[in-house]
């Protein structure tokens with residue numbers, strides 16, 4: 001018998017899952033004993049890889065690899081990973097799993113795979129503009145967090161499932177590819193009432209409001225590649241930036257100084273010119289002294305599509321902490337999806353690097369770009385149109 005408390009827990013999760021395009025409410029049992037439970041299984045199949053058009057998961061790990069094989073070997077690895085992905089999403093142990101009990105079902109687990117620029121020296125057909133980003137003035141890039149030929153990104157409701165999936169994927173990659181960096185990150189997209197919310201970064205800011213909404217033409221145009229090469233239609237380009245955030249100097253600011261740096265309120269994420277999170281920014285508004293209410297160098301102004309010839313990106317932030325003894329570094333594993341890095345992301349980044357108020361408290365220490373191939377269907381495998 002489901003207790004009242006458990007029932008409301010399920011209902012809350014169902015609302016969150018439905019809004020995220022994820023969980024499906026299924027009836028278990030028959031007649032009066034029927035109970036509603038939530039299936040938190042995300043199908044790994046589809047036109048696009050399943051982890052992309054979703055909010056950030058609670059627990060995440062990204063692993064970049066150096067490739068040590070040829071084109072045929074890469075094809076074998078993609079077949080192997082695709083069958084792993086199907087098993088892991090379903091909560092089944094993949095063949096060879098040395099800890100099969102950790103393969104848990106109903107964890108909203110997704111695995112996203114990407115190809116770095118160097119892969120295309122083996123395969124040809126490089127998506128246009130998929131190149132390492134130029135080093136920005138404020139960047140302090142470390143090789144330990146940069147580049148990579150292959151990416152796997154695992155997201156799930158809990159870290160145990162993520163760590164298990166990553167262990168499996170790395171083990172199967174062993175003959176073909178070696179990890180060069182690993183990054184973990186976490187995100188809380190659930191409010192106190194169990195309903196989905198935008199979530200906050202470690203500065204305390206609501207982060208993700210300006211994203212195009214899932215399922216809209218705006219989202220599709222922003223994210224999915226519609227241009228050639230043919231194999232890449234339905235794919236997207238991912239930029240991974242590891243951005244250190246100086247919480248100590250940020251904490252020395254007054255609240256209004258913090259809000260001025262972005263142009264939005266800390267309490268709700270509303271623009272300084274509005275009342276609710278999703279109110280449009282009024283970039284023309286002036287205060288009593290004639291100064292812009294949203295400052296010229298405010299992050300939300302400089303990154304706004306109206307100030308960037310309509311360019312948009314789809315961002316996901318993963319908060320990270322990195323401890324060394326008692327010393328902690330904090331930041332954001334900043335993920336940006338777009339159809340084109342050179343056409344959308346790079347102009348935006350260049351503009352922010354030149355003038356963004358946030359630059360005083362943020363430093364990018366890692367950078368990588370990947371082409372995320374389109375999804376696959378039962379019987380197929382990831383990257384088949386390129387490598388098959």
Ligand code: HEM
Pocket residue numbers: 201203205206207208209210211241243245262264269299300303304305313315332334345348349352358362
């Ligand atoms: C640690 C670094 C960063 C922090 C803390 C941060 C924080 C924020 C916050 C609080 C907002 C306002 C709420 C929202 O719309 O999500 C925002 C908006 C945005 N940020 Fe960032 N951001 C960072 C880095 C970047 C970078 C590197 C880029 C791109 C190169 C970027 C692009 C954008 C865009 C496009 C928007 C939405 C603007 C709109 O309303 O259309 N951000 N960011």
